[in-house]
Amino acid sequence: MTERRLTRGVAFMVSPFNDRRLQRCRSGWRKFACKDILLAYIRPFYRRRFAMSTSAMKSSESTARMVSKRSPAIVKRASGPPKRSAGAAKRSPGAAKRPASLASRLATALEADIVSGRLRPGTRLDEQALARRFKASRTPVREALRQLESRGMVENRPRQGAQVMQLSLASLIEMFETMAWLEAACASLAARRHTQVDRDAIQAAHEACVSAQQALDPAAFYRANTQWHEALYAASQNRYLEQETLLLRNRLEPYRRAITFHEGLMSLSVQEHQRIAEAIFAMDEARAMSEMRGHLDTLRNDAVRTYGALLRTE
Structure with missing residues (x-):
């Protein structure tokens, strides 16, 4: 038993680190002649180190054995990032849109x-x-x-x-002027960026306008006209411009619906739509912008004339 303890202690002692520490002792370990005295000298210091090192090694070995026994699928899942719970996914911003208030x-x-x-x-x-x-x-x-x-x-x-909201005549004119610039910008960008899908949507809405005009159906023409303008906004491929134009258009709709859809204006609008579409399909940005501004000027003049008459009768 004494020999084993001595051997264990000497094995620690002869390592470079431990040898340096023992060399720092003034007496030095070589002065000890008796093995028992040597064992008594090194045991208090190295027993604690040996116990700590041995327990750490055993713990590492046992952990490695446990991991190696697990199936590859389990090891792969353990090595990957932790899975989010279903509740956390539901709480994430992109998981689902919150219902409108x-x-x-x-x-x-x-x-x-x-x-x-x-x-x-x-x-x-x-x-x-x-x-x-x-x-x-x-x-x-x-x-x-x-x-x-x-x-x-x-x-x-x-x-x-x-x-x-009940607009004054001056406010109505200002809104039509702003609308003319917004829709002209949409037409210019549409001439540059439109796709085949946009071309088909604009053409289909134009054909619906022609049918409603020939049938003298103001309600159908209003719906087809709205589809035509919205298809042109989408063809600009600029969602911010599209949103702002739609916002202003919605503010104008009550007045446009009430005062601008009659037989003469429907026929003129169909002709102007045709010229605007031709400019867009030809990718002529300047002509598309000019034709669209002319179209909005026509609507503005008709609105001013009709709405002014309505205000005078009230």
């Missing part, structure tokens, strides 16, 4: 009524009546009206409450 849904419904003409310019919007209609409290109704006011669809007058 009640106020947003009410604002969308009211905007559709304004654009379609069911709520005409100047119509008063009573919060209690709207709450009864939509079976909701007044809080989401009030928030929906605020959203529409920020879009320029509703105005809130002192001591009168909210009502559908």
